[in-house]
């Protein structure tokens with residue numbers, strides 16, 4: 463496959479334009495579609511559109527294609543499984559790929575105190591993994607309230623949506639939401655909700671839960687779970703400091719509340735560790751996983767301490783959940799992550815982070831660069847003092863990058879996210895920085 467060209471393209475090309483027009487007529491208009499990229503094929507971190515234009519992919523289908531596009535080991539695992547059988551429903555029957563994957567999850571998911579006493583429920587998506595975790599928390603604690611965070615994204619099915627609080631368009635018109643969900647401020651240190659600076663902060667944003675929610679709104683002994691993303695994804699790639707997650711763990715433990723960590727976007731090696739929560743040393747009670755686990759095949763997993771996942775046969779299930787092809791793809795993906803790609807995410811991620819931080823002096827639009835491994839967000843502002851959100855400028859930068867051959871997505875109101883496949887090379891990281899630099903210059907009105 464060709465490398466990313468050093469040109470500004472007129473997009474969409476004719477074939478892409480025709481497909482976009484048909485899509486506009488027949489496909490639900492609820493999808494976001496920031497720019498008209500129409501995929502034809504991909505290899506590693508490079509993708510080609512239907513008109514033969516080549517792009518560097520720093521979006522990875524929203525942080526999904528962890529092993530890159532069409533990794534031969536993953537394709538082989540899928541093909542070999544497809545030649546045996548496609549489906550037999552894990553709800554009613556047994557098949558070994560699912561059992562193998564559950565064993566693998568028990569070894570990597572940071573619950574159960576390293577004993578391996580972990581059980582996993584398999585579904586098809588991140589939202590379903592969250593639904594399973596919420597239902598399990600309610601079932602196990604016999605309590606029904608849930609605490610989630612402002613800016614969070616947990617999915618679009620009604621239970622998960624009730625915990626989601628990222629953008630109102632995701633909730634507008636769909637109410638009423640599931641009762642018993644409360645939202646608290648997240649540790650967004652660039653825009654501290656309680657006006658502090660990160661140095662010496664003891665996660666005072668959590669005082670809201672202790673001093674207001676628990677005293678005035680909901681009794682802690684009626685709260686089943688706190689659901690939290692260690693790094694908010696859709697909310698803008700906001701990294702929670704360790705102290706926030708550690709205090710949350712203390713608080714939940716004190717009140718017998720389960721701590722459910724949403725690693726749908728931050729998990730599976732993307733941050734340089736298998737799960738982002740590991741940076742804080744916190745051990746949650748349950749973890750929701752999806753996206754990167756099967757390199758692009760649909761799979762959601764809710765893993766929990768074995769002594770928590772004791773619901774009886776028939777309590778929860780899914781016809782397609784944990785289908786054999788997704789499980790085979792996940793097993794091949796996990797092997798690649800452990801062998802090389804998780805480490806690559808750490809080293810190439812550090813290089814990409816350095817490169818993006820190196821643009822701060824040149825581009826007044828950049829307010830903050832943050833992240834871990836290959837999960838990096840750049841928040842754009844109109845003024846570094848007031849931190850006024852550069853919303854339209856963000857969209858323009860994402861589009862300018864597209865026309866120059868770089869696929870990135872927005873996150874939150876005014877951030878750009880870099881979530882490439884974990885096979886990204888150092889040279890590709892440098893290309894991403896170069897194109898992003900040009901895109902910023904174009905939007906800032908300089909010669910591009």
Ligand SMILES: Cc1ncc(COP(=O)(O)O)c(C=O)c1O
Nearest residue numbers: 587588589615616617695726727
């Ligand atoms: C943190 C997080 N949780 C849950 C979800 C929902 O996943 P899905 O779209 O697979 O339902 C997402 C999707 O972006 C996510 O980023």
